Amino acid sequence: MLVREFMDKKLQTIIQKLEKELGATASEQRGEESLIVAAEKIVAACEQVQGQSFELLSAMTAVDYWPQASSPQGENPRFHVIYQFTSVSKNLSLTLHVPVPGINPSLPTVSHIYRNANWRERELWDMFGIKFEGHPDLRRILMPADWEGHPLRKDYPLGYEEPQFTFNFEEIDLRKPYAKG
Amino acid sequence: MTDLQEVTVEDLKHLVSERAIQGETVLLNMGPQHPSTHGVLRLLLELDGEIVVNCIPDIGFLHTGIEKNMEARNYQQAEVMTDRLDYLNTVGNNLAYSLAVEKLIELDVPARAQAIRVILTELQRIASHLVWLATAALDVAAMSTFLYCFREREQILNMLELCSGQRMMTTYIRPGGLWRDVPVEFETAVRNFIKIFPKRIDQYEALLTRNPLFLDRTLGIGKISGADALNLGMTGPSLRASGVYWDLRKARPYSGYEQYQFAVPTRSEGDVYARYLVRIEELRQSLKIVEQALNKLPLGPVRSNNHKFVPPPRSEIGVSMEALIHHFKLWTEGFNAPKGAVYSAVESPRGELGVYLESDGGPKPYRVHWRTPSFDNLQAMPLMSKGVLVADLVAIIGSVDIVLGDVDR
Known part of the structure; x- marks a missing residue:
C-alpha cells in the first residue's frame, strides 16, 4: 500500500481506493502521481475517477516502446496509453497508464464517460493504430482518409527515406520499415 | 495518392x-x-x-507532424517547432515547452527571467485576444473593430521584435531562462503601451458592448453549460464564460504568477456574449499583471548557471576553457535529459496548453505530446451549434477562438 508523507491527503485516499478496487499499481515521479491500470479495467477506472470529481480529461496520448516486446501477453507491452485527469473542484491531477500489446492493439472506448475522448481516441487510432472498441466514429482525424500506416509509431520512417531506383528498388524495399497494421 | x-x-x-x-x-x-x-x-x-x-x-488540413518531428531533434532544436503550433501564442508555447524541459531535468530559472516570461506571455495573451476580438467581431460584421485591434497588436509585435528580433516566431524563452536579456528600450515601450491601452479597451467596448446589432448576434447564442463544457474538455476563457472558475495561473501557479494580484473573470451565461465579456476583462487583467511584473522586475541574470544544460554566455567563452567545451557540446550533440516522463501545463489564451514529455535518457525527446486547447474546445462546437442559424454558427466559431495550427499540430 502506498503511503507517503508529502502527498495530498485527498489524492492519497483516491489512489488507495483505486489501487484496492482495480488492482492498479501506483507510482510517483517528479511530483506526478500515476497508476498503471490493466486494459480491461480502463472503463471501470474512468467511471471511478470521474466519480472522484475528476471532471476533466486533460490529455490522452500514447507512447510507443517499439521494438520492446510485442507479444500479446508480453511482460513489456509495446504501447502505453496515458490518460491525464484534472479535478477542477479539488485542484488535483492524476495520470493513468494503460499498457497495450503491439499485436492488434485495442482498448475499450471511454468516449461515453468523457466525451472529449472521442477525438482523442480517433487521434490515437490515426497516429498509433490503437483500435478503440465501441467507439462511435473511429475514422482518421489528422491524416487524410486514405493514408497508409500510423505516423507516430516508432517503426514509421522519420525524416528522409533512401531513394529507390530501378537497380536497387527491391533491395531497399526489403529492409524498409513499413508501419504494419 | x-x-x-x-x-x-x-x-x-x-x-x-x-x-x-x-x-x-x-x-x-x-x-x-x-x-x-x-x-x-x-x-x-x-x-x-x-x-x-x-x-x-x-480537421487535419494544417497537420504538420510536429510531434513526430520533435522526436528527431534534440531538445534545443525541437523548441523552434513550438512556435509554429499556435501561431498567435508563440511565446506561450515556448514557455510551456521550457517549463516541461525544466521539470524533466530539474533546472532552476533566475527570478528576472521568470518575471520577463510573465510580461511577455501576458503581452502575447493580449495580442492573441486582440486578434480574436478583431476577427470575431468581423464575423458578425463589425468592420472597424478589426482595424483598431490590429493597430494595438502591432505595438505588441514590435515589442517582441525588440526582444527577439522576430515578430512572431520568437523562440525567446528557452529551457533555463531566456535567449538573452531584454534591451533597454523595452521598458519604455511597455510603459507606453500600459498608458494607452486601457483607453483603447474602452474604445472597443464603446463599439461593441452595448451595440444593439452586436447584442442581437451574440446574446443567448451558442449556449453551453459548465458541466457539458468540462465533460467536453473545454478550458480557458470559453470554459470560464460557462461559470467554471478554473485558471491554471491561479490553481497551479508557474513562473511566479503567485506574486501578482489579478482576478479571473467568469460569467455564468455560457453564450457568445459571455465569452466576449470574459475575454475583454482578461485584457484588463493581463495588463495589470504586466504592470506589476514590470514594477518589481528584479535585476540579475536571465539564464541558469547550470551549463550542463544551458549554454554559457558569449563573454565566458573567450576566457574559460570549460565554458568553451560546454558551448561546443551543447550546440553539437545537445544535452542528455534524465530518463522519465513529465506533464506540465500552462494557461494559454485559449486554455490549458499541456506538454507531455518523455525522455529515454538521450539527447532527443522520446515522445512529445501537445495537449492543445483548441482541439478540445472545437469538439464542443457541434453541441453548441445544434439548432442555430447558419449565420449564428459563424458567431459561435468566432467565439470559441480556435487556432487551426493549435488544433492540427
Whole structure:
C-alpha cells in the first residue's frame, strides 16, 4: 500500500481506493502521481475517477516502446496509453497508464464517460493504430482518409527515406520499415 | 495518392440524422477555404432550411507532424517547432515547452527571467485576444473593430521584435531562462503601451458592448453549460464564460504568477456574449499583471548557471576553457535529459496548453505530446451549434477562438 508523507491527503485516499478496487499499481515521479491500470479495467477506472470529481480529461496520448516486446501477453507491452485527469473542484491531477500489446492493439472506448475522448481516441487510432472498441466514429482525424500506416509509431520512417531506383528498388524495399497494421 | 474518394450519405450515416438519408435535409460543405472558419477548418453541415441540424468538424488540413518531428531533434532544436503550433501564442508555447524541459531535468530559472516570461506571455495573451476580438467581431460584421485591434497588436509585435528580433516566431524563452536579456528600450515601450491601452479597451467596448446589432448576434447564442463544457474538455476563457472558475495561473501557479494580484473573470451565461465579456476583462487583467511584473522586475541574470544544460554566455567563452567545451557540446550533440516522463501545463489564451514529455535518457525527446486547447474546445462546437442559424454558427466559431495550427499540430 502506498503511503507517503508529502502527498495530498485527498489524492492519497483516491489512489488507495483505486489501487484496492482495480488492482492498479501506483507510482510517483517528479511530483506526478500515476497508476498503471490493466486494459480491461480502463472503463471501470474512468467511471471511478470521474466519480472522484475528476471532471476533466486533460490529455490522452500514447507512447510507443517499439521494438520492446510485442507479444500479446508480453511482460513489456509495446504501447502505453496515458490518460491525464484534472479535478477542477479539488485542484488535483492524476495520470493513468494503460499498457497495450503491439499485436492488434485495442482498448475499450471511454468516449461515453468523457466525451472529449472521442477525438482523442480517433487521434490515437490515426497516429498509433490503437483500435478503440465501441467507439462511435473511429475514422482518421489528422491524416487524410486514405493514408497508409500510423505516423507516430516508432517503426514509421522519420525524416528522409533512401531513394529507390530501378537497380536497387527491391533491395531497399526489403529492409524498409513499413508501419504494419 | 489514390483517386479522389467520393463520399456518400451512406458513409456518413452514423453522423447525420435519419432525415438526411431520406433527403429531407441538405448536407452543405463549409470551408476549408471559408473566411469565417479562421483558417483551414472544414465543417460538414446538415441543414434544415437555414437551421443547423448537425455540424461535423473535419480537421487535419494544417497537420504538420510536429510531434513526430520533435522526436528527431534534440531538445534545443525541437523548441523552434513550438512556435509554429499556435501561431498567435508563440511565446506561450515556448514557455510551456521550457517549463516541461525544466521539470524533466530539474533546472532552476533566475527570478528576472521568470518575471520577463510573465510580461511577455501576458503581452502575447493580449495580442492573441486582440486578434480574436478583431476577427470575431468581423464575423458578425463589425468592420472597424478589426482595424483598431490590429493597430494595438502591432505595438505588441514590435515589442517582441525588440526582444527577439522576430515578430512572431520568437523562440525567446528557452529551457533555463531566456535567449538573452531584454534591451533597454523595452521598458519604455511597455510603459507606453500600459498608458494607452486601457483607453483603447474602452474604445472597443464603446463599439461593441452595448451595440444593439452586436447584442442581437451574440446574446443567448451558442449556449453551453459548465458541466457539458468540462465533460467536453473545454478550458480557458470559453470554459470560464460557462461559470467554471478554473485558471491554471491561479490553481497551479508557474513562473511566479503567485506574486501578482489579478482576478479571473467568469460569467455564468455560457453564450457568445459571455465569452466576449470574459475575454475583454482578461485584457484588463493581463495588463495589470504586466504592470506589476514590470514594477518589481528584479535585476540579475536571465539564464541558469547550470551549463550542463544551458549554454554559457558569449563573454565566458573567450576566457574559460570549460565554458568553451560546454558551448561546443551543447550546440553539437545537445544535452542528455534524465530518463522519465513529465506533464506540465500552462494557461494559454485559449486554455490549458499541456506538454507531455518523455525522455529515454538521450539527447532527443522520446515522445512529445501537445495537449492543445483548441482541439478540445472545437469538439464542443457541434453541441453548441445544434439548432442555430447558419449565420449564428459563424458567431459561435468566432467565439470559441480556435487556432487551426493549435488544433492540427
